[in-house]
Amino acid sequence: MTRILIPSGALGLGYDAEALDRGIAAGPDIIAIDGGSTDSGPSYLGRGVSKYARSSTKAEWKGLVAARARAGCPLVIGTAGTCGTDSMVDWMADITRECLTELGLSARIATLKCEQAPAAMAAALREGRITPLPAAPEVDAEGVAACSHIVALAGTEQIAAALETGAEIVIAGRTTDTAIIAALPLMRGDHAGAAWHGAKVGECGALCATHPQTGVLQLDIDATGFTVAPLAPQAACTPQTVAAHMLYENSDPFILYEPGGHLDVTRATYTPQDSRTVRVEGAEWVPAPAYMVKLEGARRAGFQTILLTLVRDGRYVANIRDWCAQIEERHAARVAARMGLNAGDYRLELRLIGVDATLGPLETAAPAAAEVGVLAIVTAATQEAAQDIAKLLNPLVLHHPLTPQEDQPTFAFPFSPPEIDRGAAWEFCLNHVLRLDDPMSAFRLEVHDA
Amino acid sequence: MPEIGQIAEKVRSKNAGPFWVTIDIFCGNDAAFRRIAAGLPTATVAALFHTTPDAIKRFDIADLAVVKFSLPRPQIQGIAADRDMHGAGWGPLVAEIEIA
Numbered sequence: 001m002t003r004i005l006i007p008s009g010a011l012g013l014g015y016d017a018e019a020l021d022r023g024i025a026a027g028p029d030i031i032a033i034d035g036g037s038t039d040s041g042p043s044y045l046g047r048g049v050s051k052y053a054r055s056s057t058k059a060e061w062k063g064l065v066a067a068r069a070r071a072g073c074p075l076v077i078g079t080a081g082t083c084g085t086d087s088m089v090d091w092m093a094d095i096t097r098e099c100l101t102e103l104g105l106s107a108r109i110a111t112l113k114c115e116q117a118p119a120a121m122a123a124a125l126r127e128g129r130i131t132p133l134p135a136a137p138e139v140d141a142e143g144v145a146a147c148s149h150i151v152a153l154a155g156t157e158q159i160a161a162a163l164e165t166g167a168e169i170v171i172a173g174r175t176t177d178t179a180i181i182a183a184l185p186l187m188r189g190d191h192a193g194a195a196w197h198g199a200k201v202g203e204c205g206a207l208c209a210t211h212p213q214t215g216v217l218q219l220d221i222d223a224t225g226f227t228v229a230p231l232a233p234q235a236a237c238t239p240q241t242v243a244a245h246m247l248y249e250n251s252d253p254f255i256l257y258e259p260g261g262h263l264d265v266t267r268a269t270y271t272p273q274d275s276r277t278v279r280v281e282g283a284e285w286v287p288a289p290a291y292m293v294k295l296e297g298a299r300r301a302g303f304q305t306i307l308l309t310l311v312r313d314g315r316y317v318a319n320i321r322d323w324c325a326q327i328e329e330r331h332a333a334r335v336a337a338r339m340g341l342n343a344g345d346y347r348l349e350l351r352l353i354g355v356d357a358t359l360g361p362l363e364t365a366a367p368a369a370a371e372v373g374v375l376a377i378v379t380a381a382t383q384e385a386a387q388d389i390a391k392l393l394n395p396l397v398l399h400h401p402l403t404p405q406e407d408q409p410t411f412a413f414p415f416s417p418p419e420i421d422r423g424a425a426w427e428f429c430l431n432h433v434l435r436l437d438d439p440m441s442a443f444r445l446e447v448h449d450a
Numbered sequence: 451m452p453e454i455g456q457i458a459e460k461v462r463s464k465n466a467g468p469f470w471v472t473i474d475i476f477c478g479n480d481a482a483f484r485r486i487a488a489g490l491p492t493a494t495v496a497a498l499f500h501t502t503p504d505a506i507k508r509f510d511i512a513d514l515a516v517v518k519f520s521l522p523r524p525q526i527q528g529i530a531a532d533r534d535m536h537g538a539g540w541g542p543l544v545a546e547i548e549i550a
Contacts, residue, residue: 038465038467038468038527039465039536040535040536041527041528041535042468042527042528043528133469134522135469135470135522135523136469137469137526240514243513243514244476244514244516247472247474247514247516247518248464248474249464249465249466249467249472250466250472251466251467251470251472251507251520252507252509252520253509253511253518254509301529301530302530304530347530349530349531351533357533358533358534358539359533359534359539359540359543360524360533361500362498362499362500362524362540362543363543364498364543364546365546377530379530425530426528427526427528427529428468428469428526428527428528431467431468431469
């Protein structure tokens with residue numbers, strides 16, 4: 001049996017300190033926590049930075065580093081710093097050394113780096129070692145080479161290699177959410193289906209329980225299945241909450257692809273053990289003939305400037321689309337005449353907040369608000385161009401009249417200047433897998449004593 | 451006719467990675483599950499998303515009283531034309547479908 005303590009769904013979200021202490025007292029074999037996800041968008045991977053503040057990352061990690069020393073078991077973080085780039089592994093290692101120094105502790109640290117050189121991945125695409133997954137974007141070798149960062153998602157093999165170094169703290173770059181949890185039970189010979197299924201159920205911490213924001217979860221994986229319970233007393237796992245977690249952020253709630261195979265939970269059974277603990281058996285791990293790791297890549301997609309105008313005049317609200325169409329036409333002519341740029345050189349969108357800003361052409365409800373926010377989004381090749389294009393828009397969204405003979409109207413700008421530079425825009429450009437002959441060949445493992 | 455959101459306990463949408471969205475209808479009980487599973491054709495959801503039924507994966511899960519749909523995101527997460535970074539807004543769209 002392997003006992004895994006999961007403090008929360010991600011480092012930076014916070015965890016219940018008393019529940020963590022309860023978990024430490026129960027003698028875990030490992031403490032595992034996720035550090036990231038693609039869920040917040042491509043900018044973090046594009047720039048190689050963390051979503052969460054360094055201060056909250058450090059405060060929470062310090063608590064876990066101290067708890068690990070009390071428990072005498074390894075502590076592992078996957079997808080360090082939101083995106084799991086090499087820069088974020090180094091960032092997390094620096095934070096770890098600061099925590100150890102401040103706590104008067106020492107530890108052996110293993111770092112696992114997952115970043116792939118864009119030029120090497122472009123070559124792998126040409127050689128047919130990279131293949132697309134369903135709904136992958138069209139991308140050629142040149143597009144892959146243009147990525148600022150590409151990471152490969154490590155599986156349990158690479159986490160096991162890190163644990164085998166005897167490291168007390170493992171800082172991994174991009175991993176699958178499940179790998180950091182499933183690795184140790186697989187190393188110890190627990191049931192493979194149970195290890196992966198338990199890892200999927202537990203990867204978001206107490207999100208598979210009631211009171212999900214308490215965070216802390218205990219997962220016992222053994223020879224036939226797994227047992228799961230939250231550690232905050234007010235929270236409870238029920239067969240419903242545990243089974244339902246397989247729905248969360250999964251396009252298929254029964255099949256989960258991982259490096260080296262897939263998990264099939266079609267035949268899993270969920271049985272209550274008491275009012276807050278659930279026993280799960282019946283999941284299967286199906287090994288694949290080839291070892292594949294998923295790739296994530298992000299590249300710059302121009303620069304953006306945004307500008308917000310508020311329209312409160314009832315006649316303009318009622319005719320907002322016509323007003324926007326007139327502005328777009330006048331603006332395009334000005335950009336062409338004054339900057340020499342044509343439609344294909346930049347992108348302008350007037351997004352109507354209060355009309356269809358969330359759903360766009362899919363919206364089915366009729367707008368009912370007294371006002372409309374017109375959010376102009378300019379995307380261009382450089383920040384200077386985006387700023388200039390937005391400045392050419394400024395007098396139009398401030399004063400454009402619906403009809404030429406009427407008095408010049410004025411609309412509400414909440415800011416001065418109204419143009420707000422957003423910096424670079426980023427896009428994900430890979431939903432692909434890379435075939436590896438040796439699982440470690442795309443990853444770099446180092447051990448440091450600190 | 452009532453909306454799905456008035457029959458079901460909860461309807462949510464969320465990214466399933468940057469390229470897919472998944473919509474979970476938690477019906478709450480067997481009767482609501484049977485009514486929604488039978489009364490909501492995949493073609494209706496496809497039309498709502500301006501796509502075809504073969505682009506949609508559907509799971510009717512009686513044990514959980516859940517009807518789940520997954521489909522490629524209308525826009526890839528985070529590109530200039532994407533409006534909803536976490537895919538939160540498509541759930542309400544499905545919740546507002548009227549069924550018998």
